[in-house]
Amino acid sequence: MTRLAATAAAVTLPLFALTACGSVGAGSSSDDDQKLTVWAWDPAFNIYAMEEAEKAYQADHPEFELEIIETPWDDLQAKLTTIAQSQQFEQLPDIFLMQNNAFQKNVINYPDLFSDYSGSEIDFSQFPDGVTAYSQIDGDQYGVPFDSGTAINALRTDVLAEAGYTVDDFTGITWDEYLTKAEDVLAKTGKPLLSGVAGSSDILMMILQSAGASLFDADGQPTIAGNDELVDAIEVYAELVESGVLVEVNSWDEYISTFVNGSVAGAINGIWITGSIQTADDQAGKWAITDLPKLDGVPGATNYSANGGSSWAISSTGDAELAADFLASTFAGSTDFYDTILPKSGAVANWIPAGDSSVYAQPSEFFGGQPIFQQVVEFGAQVPSNNTGVYYYEGRDAVSAAMTKILGGTGIDEALDEAQANVEFAMN
Known part of the structure; x- marks a missing residue:
């Protein structure tokens, strides 16, 4: 069992060709050019992090807005399955959270639901190879790592x-x-x-x-x-x-x-x-x-x-370009953002540069004065795929x-x- 949701059931369905997957910029824009919809679970952890990421992005994009819909993992998986089978792709959000261990299953089974990050400015070399591998299919990256399972x-x-x-x-x-x-x-x-x-x-x-x-x-x-x-x-x-x-x-x-x-x-x-x-x-x-x-x-x-962990996916029909830019500026590009969410949620970054901040270097009194979060980022960089x-x-x-x-x-x-x-x- 993992923190994310160890009871998640695997769904075995026929495979589809990966050629249906889109890339950043391929999706259609939403009616509101600065609004994105997000599916995620756990209000005190993942949703809290998204709310703080929204505030951080709004500093340079004041019209930006997120609609975050709490969606437990089992429900999220069921929705993806239903949407894929019904072809009702307009029901997809712009961004949704995925368990790392379920990422490849979903992209391979449901390629029509996902955009990849090939056109984004995200530097995936700043994440551990062992983590990016969970959401990598045929050399293309489909997830921005978030919750560390190191x-x-x-x-x-x-x-x-x-x-x-x-x-x-x-x-x-x-x-x-x-x-x-x-x-x-x-x-x-x-x-x-x-x-x-x-x-x-x-x-x-x-x-x-x-x-x-x-x-x-x-x-x-x-x-x-x-x-x-x-x-x-x-x-x-x-x-x-x-x-x-x-x-x-x-x-x-x-x-x-x-x-x-x-x-x-x-x-x-x-x-x-x-x-x-x-x-x-x-x-x-x-x-x-x-x-x-x-x-x-x-x-x-x-x-x-590692055990557990999650990554952010972007959908094939949402505003993939805006979604990728938002994630690049926060989950894949801001030590200030990770410094903000760490004390309250304990959400440890997979993004390696976050470990260099003074907040991550703070000693933990509970753990005998060790800078445990800084150590975990260092551990994560060495986890095999x-x-x-x-x-x-x-x-x-x-x-x-x-x-x-x-x-x-x-x-x-x-x-x-x-x-x-x-x-x-x-x-x-």
Whole structure:
């Protein structure tokens, strides 16, 4: 589960040719030349950011106006599906938010809904390659990254100290080293360092992406069976569970409770998890963040990954030119804008230059004085790309089911062969 909406269901529909996609400037202008319509979810996060972006753009464009319509992710996905099937493209907004992991699925399945940014002035090199890859199809960019899903390893420093460790001992290490130290912490303090929802593949997917590996190849074909990096990730996960270092629970609320109530002394997840961690007022000053462990013996494996995140799409029938200019001036071009939204929403930029601002460099008292937001931007720049394609959610679900069977005693190869077959069946 991610902060964005982990329950989003994948929609499997016939593929269309990508030639129908438009580009900036190809759409028709709205009746009001300075008004754009936006679909997004979460008033305290995404919608708040859009409202502040509107104010920022109005400084140089006083006639500019946004109509922001709150649209939960599941509803937004359903609307896109309905519009694509009915061909009622005039119902599209100018801008809409997309979950990163669902971006390629939607552009490939519904090319008539999207414009790309090929004619815009946005410099996508100022975003991490691993993030822009989510919304890139055949070399064209269809999304402006916003909400960072960059992963962190958050740890209780007081618990580590009780066991004779510091956060530096968990920085830049491998999973083998992590397991050894975490078992020692558990033995000395009684505190596991990790928790997760049983049947969820979040941690598994973060491990896989950190190694630059995916469930699909560049052509969108599943690579679940015979995937060496996936096997390594599964073996790590199984060892974490079997050793007691990772405690599995039954729901998201239980997961949050494990570190809020202090029964678990760490969390590995997207940066957005810090919002939940900081609800434990009694733990202020007792947390720190660092990078993730990496897989041992895997060429190209890194200590960086992601979970979640979102990007802004522009529609094929709206004012794509104005929409792209608005996004270029705010989400892809203004440190002042990101400085404004960070303190209230905790919305960490994917836009790399934002990390150079004094606001991002401010120490976090809760996290022991670390400039955590500046660090996360630096982490994000090093996250490997992840091939998602159309059937990403089917792949995740199949691997989650396989992981449950493996923990129950099924052989890894057998479980992954079955998962591969299930995804291929869904694709056919």
